[in-house]
Amino acid sequence: MGPLKGLRILEFAGIGPGPFCGMLLADLGAEVVRLDRKEGPPGTRQDFVGRGRRSLALDLKSPAAVQAALRLVEGADALIEGFRPGVMERLGLGPEACLARNPRLVYGRMTGWGQDGPLAQAAGHDINYIALTGALWSIGRPGERPVPPLNLVGDYGGGGMLLALGMLAALLEAKGSGRGQVVDAAMVDGAALLMAPIYAMLARGRWRNERGANMLDGAAPWYDTYECADGRYLAVGPIEPQFFDLMIAKLDLDPARFAGRMEPANWPALRAELAAVFCTRTRDDWAALFEGTDACVAPVLDLHEAPAHPHNKARGTFQQREGAVQPAPAPRFSRTPAEPGLPPPLRGEHTEQVLADWGFSGAEIAALRQAGAIPAMQD
Numbered sequence: 001m002g003p004l005k006g007l008r009i010l011e012f013a014g015i016g017p018g019p020f021c022g023m024l025l026a027d028l029g030a031e032v033v034r035l036d037r038k039e040g041p042p043g044t045r046q047d048f049v050g051r052g053r054r055s056l057a058l059d060l061k062s063p064a065a066v067q068a069a070l071r072l073v074e075g076a077d078a079l080i081e082g083f084r085p086g087v088m089e090r091l092g093l094g095p096e097a098c099l100a101r102n103p104r105l106v107y108g109r110m111t112g113w114g115q116d117g118p119l120a121q122a123a124g125h126d127i128n129y130i131a132l133t134g135a136l137w138s139i140g141r142p143g144e145r146p147v148p149p150l151n152l153v154g155d156y157g158g159g160g161m162l163l164a165l166g167m168l169a170a171l172l173e174a175k176g177s178g179r180g181q182v183v184d185a186a187m188v189d190g191a192a193l194l195m196a197p198i199y200a201m202l203a204r205g206r207w208r209n210e211r212g213a214n215m216l217d218g219a220a221p222w223y224d225t226y227e228c229a230d231g232r233y234l235a236v237g238p239i240e241p242q243f244f245d246l247m248i249a250k251l252d253l254d255p256a257r258f259a260g261r262m263e264p265a266n267w268p269a270l271r272a273e274l275a276a277v278f279c280t281r282t283r284d285d286w287a288a289l290f291e292g293t294d295a296c297v298a299p300v301l302d303l304h305e306a307p308a309h310p311h312n313k314a315r316g317t318f319q320q321r322e323g324a325v326q327p328a329p330a331p332r333f334s335r336t337p338a339e340p341g342l343p344p345p346l347r348g349e350h351t352e353q354v355l356a357d358w359g360f361s362g363a364e365i366a367a368l369r370q371a372g373a374i375p376a377m378q379d
Contacts, residue, residue, distance in 0.1 A: 001029060001336055001337050001338075001339060002027065002028040002029020002030070002329075002333070002336055002337065002338045002339065003028055003029055003333055003336040003338075004025060004028040004029040004030040005029035005030070005336070006029075006031075007025070007029075007030040007031065007077045007078070007171070008030070008031045008033075008075060008076045008077050008078075009022070009025055009026075009030050009031065009032045009033070009076060009077060009078045009079070009080065010032075010033055010035060010069075010072055010073065010076045010078075010079045010080070011032055011033065011034045011035065011053065011079075011080040012034075012035050012079070012080065012081040012082070012083070012088075012093075013034050013035060013036045013037065014081070014082035014083070014110070015082070016082070016126075016151070016155045016156075016159065016160070017082065017110050017154075017155045017156060017159030017160035017163065017185075017187065018080050018081070018082030018110045018160065018163070019034075019049045019050060019160075020049055020155070020156050020159070020160030020161070021080055021108065021110065021159075021160040021161070021163040021164045021167070022034065022049075022050075022052075022053060022080055023048075023049050023050070023051060023052060024160065024161065024164045025164055025167070026051065026052025026053050026341055027051075027052055027329035027338045027339070027340060027341070028329070028338050029336065029338065031053075032052060032053035032054075033053060033054050033055075033056055033072070033350075033354050033358075034050070034053050034054070034055045034056070034345065035056055035057075035058055035060075035069065035072075036055050036056065036057045036058070036347045036348055037057065037058075037059070037060075037347070038057045038058060038059035038065075038348070038372075038373075038374065038375055039059075040347060041347065042346050042347050043055070043344065043345065043346040043347045043349075044344065044346075045322050045343050045344050045346075046322070046324055046344070047344040048324075048326040048327070048344065049344075050344035050345065051326075051340045051341060051342065051343060051344050052340055052341035052342055053341075053342065053345060054342065054345055054349070054350035054353065054354050055345035055346065055347055055348055055349045055350055055351070056072075056348065056350060056351045056354040056355065056374075057347055057348025057351050057374060057375050058373060058374060059372060059373055059374070060091050060093070062371060062372055062373040064367070064368055064371040064372075064373040065368070065371075065373035065374070066091060066092045066093060068355070068360075068368055068373060068374075069093055070092075070093070070097065070098065070101050071101075071358075071359075071360075072358055073093075073098045073101050073102050073105060074101050074102050075102075075358050075359065076102065076105060077104070077105070077106065077171060077174075078105065078106040078107070078108060078167055078170075078171060079098060079105060079106070079107050079108060080108045080110065080163070080167075081093075081107075081108070081109055081110070082109075082110040082111065084111065084120075084121060085111060085114075085115045085116070085120050085121065086121075095107045095109075095182045099180055102180070103178070103179060103180060104174050104178060104179065104180045105180040106167050106170040106171050106174060106180050106181065106183060107180065107181070107182045107183065108163050108166065108167045108170075108183045108185065109182060109183065109184050109185065110159060110160065110163050110185050110187075111184075111185075111186055111187070112124040112125070112128065112129045112154070112159075112186065112187045112188060113129070113186055113187075113188055114184060114186030114188065114189060115184045115186075125151070125154075126148075126151035126153065126154035126155045126159075126187065127148050127151070127154070129154040129158070129186075129187040129188045129191055130149075130153045130154045130158070130187075130188075130191045132188055133188060133191040133192040133195055134192075134195055134198070134199070135149075135153050135191050135192075135194065135195050136148065136149075137211070138195075138198060138211060138217060139211070139217070140211045140212065141211065141212045141218065142210065142211055142212035142213060142219070143212075144211070144212075146211065153191050153194060154187040154188075154190070154191050155187065157190065157191075157194055158187050158188075158189070158190025158191035158192075158193065158194050159185065159187040159190055161190075162185055162189075162190040162193070163183065163185035166183040166185055167183050170183050201214075213264070215239070219264070219267060220239075220267060221236075221261070221267050221270040221271035221274055222236060222237065222238050222239065222244055222247075222261065223236065223237050223239060224236060224271070225300055226274060226275055226278040226279075227275070227278070227279060228278055228279060228281060228282050228283040228285075228286060229279055229280060229281055229282050230282040230283055230284075232282070232283035232284075232299070232300065233283065233299075233300040234278060234283055234286055234287070234297055234298070234299060234300060235297070235298045235299070235300050236274070236278075236296070236297050237296040237297075238294075238295055238296040238297070239296070242294070243294050243295060243296050244258070244261065246293060246294055246295045247290075247295040247296070247297060250289055250290060250293065250295055251274075251277055253273070253277065257270075257273065258270060283299050283300070284299065286299075287299040306318070307325045316328050319340065321340060321343065322343050326340070328340070348374070348375050351374050351375060352365055352374075355368070355374075
């Protein structure tokens with residue numbers, strides 16, 4: 001039912017941002033087929049990022065499997081791969097070979113460093129890519145080490161999500177031009193792009209090149225977390241004056257004591273005063289006081305608490321599927337709703353079914369099995 005219904009996408013199995021991109025596109029209704037290795041771990045139904053697609057197992061060291069993959073390319077609208085630069089070319093499945101078989105193909109490439117540049121062939125992970133953009137440097141407390149923001153900035157925000165955006169833009173363009181193209185999505189590029197607002201404030205003299213010294217990095221007492229009486233935390237973020245004034249009124253504090261709140265020199269004293277107040281009651285007591293107001297105060301929920309919050313439950317932000325809780329697709333569509341679709345597949349689970357659906361005859365499937373290009377039997 002999603003807005004991408006009718007699109008066919010091949011995803012060469014990988015880790016991190018490539019599968020995340022595949023999940024996003026599958027959630028939005030695209031038919032995504034994951035090309036898994038013929039041998040390897042069987043997979044798990046709890047791999048939520050793998051939801052919404054079917055799995056076809058191929059031994060890409062086999063010439064017959066490579067030819068089968070190229071035939072699948074002929075019927076695809078787009079392709080996702082996340083290998084190091086040159087790997088797909090060595091397999092005979094690079095952009096030149098694939099676009100020769102399907103000139104309308106959008107060829108999505110996901111790497112850390114990009115397809116070229118001095119580091120293109122180097123290994124790395126999210127933390128390395130965001131280290132080169134200024135993002136990692138900027139996150140943390142003053143005088144302490146930079147703090148990795150999970151792997152959300154490089155892998156998923158700057159990686160998989162921007163690859164999905166780039167592929168959709170290229171697919172839209174291909175509808176008019178009839179020509180596909182390569183989308184080179186690099187996590188280092190994407191993480192840098194996410195930092196555009198911070199670099200803009202730096203250019204205007206509104207951001208100091210230090211950790212824990214700016215309004216949005218935890219230095220300002222009205223944009224931080226505070227410990228409560230039960231050891232849990234509140235997220236406090238009333239940046240605008242009217243929202244801050246409301247928070248102070250709810251706390252029954254004298255607003256005159258916060259008249260100089262915009263001056264960084266006053267921040268330590270103001271923080272100490274707020275901390276002393278917040279530690280007098282439990283997190284949930286404070287949350288009940290502020291809930292539904294414009295004071296911009298919210299409870300910091302853990303991974304078990306978040307799905308149970310009334311707002312998340314009302315919107316269906318999390319869903320229970322296959323006996324486990326997982327985030328629901330986003331964003332929302334009024335006419336063509338997105339949905340998680342199929343449960344995460346086991347490796348090669350749909351090999352014969354996919355091949356048949358994509359035009360392979362029974363004899364051709366049997367020949368691929370005989371050649372060792374696909375598993376000898378279904379898992």
